[in-house]
Amino acid sequence: MHDTPDVISAFLDDEPFDPAALAMALSEPGGREALLDLVALRHLVQPDPAVTATFERRRGSPLRMLAAVAAVLVALVAGYAIGERRATDATGELPSPTRSVEAGAWQAPERRGP
Amino acid sequence: MTVDPEALFAAHNRGLFRYFLRVAGQADAARDLTQDVFLRVSRTAVPAVGDGELKAWLFRIARNLAIDFHRRRVRDRAALAPDTARPASQDVDAAVTQALNELDALDRDVFLMREVAGLSYAEIAAACDLTQDAVRSRIHRARLDLRARLAAPIATRRTFPMRLSGREPE
Numbered sequence: 001m002h003d004t005p006d007v008i009s010a011f012l013d014d015e016p017f018d019p020a021a022l023a024m025a026l027s028e029p030g031g032r033e034a035l036l037d038l039v040a041l042r043h044l045v046q047p048d049p050a051v052t053a054t055f056e057r058r059r060g061s062p063l064r065m066l067a068a069v070a071a072v073l074v075a076l077v078a079g080y081a082i083g084e085r086r087a088t089d090a091t092g093e094l095p096s097p098t099r100s101v102e103a104g105a106w107q108a109p110e111r112r113g114p
Numbered sequence: 115m116t117v118d119p120e121a122l123f124a125a126h127n128r129g130l131f132r133y134f135l136r137v138a139g140q141a142d143a144a145r146d147l148t149q150d151v152f153l154r155v156s157r158t159a160v161p162a163v164g165d166g167e168l169k170a171w172l173f174r175i176a177r178n179l180a181i182d183f184h185r186r187r188v189r190d191r192a193a194l195a196p197d198t199a200r201p202a203s204q205d206v207d208a209a210v211t212q213a214l215n216e217l218d219a220l221d222r223d224v225f226l227m228r229e230v231a232g233l234s235y236a237e238i239a240a241a242c243d244l245t246q247d248a249v250r251s252r253i254h255r256a257r258l259d260l261r262a263r264l265a266a267p268i269a270t271r272r273t274f275p276m277r278l279s280g281r282e283p284e
Contacts, residue, residue, distance in 0.1 A: 004254075004258060006250050006251055006253075006254035008254070009250060009253050009254040009257060010250055012278070013228055013234075013235065013250075013253070015234070015235050015250065034258075034261070036272055036276075037261050037268050037272070038257050038261065039276050039277075039278060039280065040268045040269075040271040040272045040276060041257060041260055041261055041264065041268055041271075042229060042279075042280030043271050043276055043277075043280045043282070044206065044210055044264060044267055044268065044271055045136065045210055045214070045226075045229050045230060045260075045280075046229075046230060046280050046281065046282070047132050047135045047136060047230060048207065049282060051135060051141045052128070052131065052132060052135070054141065055128075055131050055141065055144075055145060055148075056128070
């Protein structure tokens with residue numbers, strides 16, 4: 001089996017080959033069997049199209065992914081900075097945390113006795 | 115000549131993924147390895163060469179990653195499950211993966227670069243530091259080895275229509 005000439009491989013791979021050598025190889029039944037077996041082998045080793053299709057759908061450039069991660073980080077930092085600024089601005093408008101309340105007459109302690 | 119990494123990725127990620135899919139046998143690992151190629155590319159000066167040489171350069175990086183992947187896998191298997199050899203699966207795809215893994219590593223890589231990634235002999239020769247004659251010889255040897263190891267699935271596949279390209283109808 002291992003004496004099958006490599007001109008068959010060159011032919012299968014669309015590489016330059018010697019036509020006379022190929023004709024010689026294919027004039028033998030073993031050569032013709034080898035050709036068909038190697039085409040069948042080529043079919044067998046192809047990756048599952050469903051898996052490659054999944055990759056095609058999900059693929060994204062690593063550079064694009066890095067850009068996406070950078071965009072998310074910028075958005076988070078910007079969001080934090082804006083929130084911080086608003087909180088500072090809002091603090092000025094808040095009422096004083098301490099409020100003085102004058103006691104009303106109804107709150108005066110009742111006097112008892114002489 | 116300036117090479118746009120985005121364009122490089124768009125042009126070659128499919129071939130690299132198909133190559134890694136057969137090298138690793140797992141889609142997730144193949145996806146990670148494909149992205150690793152381009153992360154390495156993004157940290158390196160891309161050589162100012164023609165398309166074919168650029169492809170060969172990418173696959174040289176890919177082959178180095180594949181070698182590292184196999185080393186890690188062998189080490190992890192040795193560490194985690196030294197005596198748990200699993201019987202060969204009857205599943206054709208698993209049988210193909212197993213047969214590929216039993217080939218000489220360089221024979222397997224040149225074969226996969228040609229058969230699933232579509233590189234020419236010249237591109238494979240550049241990627242693997244071989245002559246084109248050596249590439250042809252190694253690819254043919256790999257094919258004959260695989261033909262012997264996968265005789266039954268090949269016989270079954272021959273009962274269905276085939277294409278010279280090996281691609282199934284869309």
